[in-house]
Amino acid sequence: MNKTELIASIADKTQMKKFDVEKVIDAFCEVVEKTLSDKDEIRLIGFGTFATAVRKATSGRNPRTGKTINIPERIVPKFKPGKQLRDAVN
Numbered sequence: 001m002n003k004t005e006l007i008a009s010i011a012d013k014t015q016m017k018k019f020d021v022e023k024v025i026d027a028f029c030e031v032v033e034k035t036l037s038d039k040d041e042i043r044l045i046g047f048g049t050f051a052t053a054v055r056k057a058t059s060g061r062n063p064r065t066g067k068t069i070n071i072p073e074r075i076v077p078k079f080k081p082g083k084q085l086r087d088a089v090n
Contacts, residue, residue, distance in 0.1 A: 036077050046084035053078045 001009070007025060011018045032050055035042050041051035057073040081089075 039075070044082070046082045048079055048081040048085055051078050051080065052076065 007018050007021045011021045036052050039052055041049055043049045052075050055074050055076050058071045060069055060071050062069055
C-alpha cells in the first residue's frame with residue numbers, strides 16, 4: 001500500500017475528505033520526524049513505539065575497491081510493534 005492508497009482507505013473508513021486525510025497523515029509524519037530528531041519517543045498503546053537507537057561505529061569494505069572504511073556511529077529510527085499489532089499480524 002502506498003500513500004495514495006492509504007489516504008483513500010482512511011478517507012473511506014472515516015468518511016473524511018481525501019484532502020483532509022492527507023493533511024492529517026502529513027502532520028503525523030512531521031510530528032514523528034520532529035519527535036525522533038529530538039531523541040524522544042512516541043508510544044501508541046497497542047500499536048507500537050517509535051524511538052531512536054544508536055548504531056555503533058563499525059568498519060566496512062568498499063565493494064568496488066576492497067578498501068576498508070570506517071562507518072561512523074549514528075542515530076537510527078526504530079519501531080517496536082505493540083502486542084495488539086503483533087497479534088493481529090499473526
